[in-house]
Amino acid sequence: MKFIDFLIQTTLIALTLVFLALTFRENGWASGLLGMQLLVGAYQVLSSITSVILKTPQYKLKGVHLGISFLYLIVLFAIGDLNPGREITLFLFIAPAWLLAIYYYALTCLSLFRRPKSGGRFLPHLSF
Numbered sequence: 001m002k003f004i005d006f007l008i009q010t011t012l013i014a015l016t017l018v019f020l021a022l023t024f025r026e027n028g029w030a031s032g033l034l035g036m037q038l039l040v041g042a043y044q045v046l047s048s049i050t051s052v053i054l055k056t057p058q059y060k061l062k063g064v065h066l067g068i069s070f071l072y073l074i075v076l077f078a079i080g081d082l083n084p085g086r087e088i089t090l091f092l093f094i095a096p097a098w099l100l101a102i103y104y105y106a107l108t109c110l111s112l113f114r115r116p117k118s119g120g121r122f123l124p125h126l127s128f
Contacts (some may be wrong), residue, residue, distance in 0.1 A: 044104045
């Protein structure tokens with residue numbers, strides 16, 4: 001399951017980077033990025049909820065991600081009525097969400113590729 005989660009996240013993030021590279025100089029790049037962000041964010045929140053409920057490895061850190069994600073959404077709804085300028089709105093919508101996405105992707109990579117700690121002290125110089 002961890003590997004499938006990693007593959008889906010990697011695919012979504014890679015597609016986002018390709019899309020951004022192809023459309024950055026066009027007018028609609030921000031709305032396209034927000035659309036991709038919605039896909040990545042929705043998948044990561046669902047994955048995070050699943051990890052917390054099933055108490056998978058690193059579920060506490062993923063619970064932190066989940067809590068910050070919900071706090072971020074609450075702040076977005078609160079700020080939405082203030083109608084700040086375009087640049088501030090883009091920054092508030094894009095930067096924190098992608099920081100959360102990168103954090104969750106890093107947690108996924110660590111849980112998949114981190115070497116397990118040694119099981120005991122018997123023959124510690126040998127690694128199997």
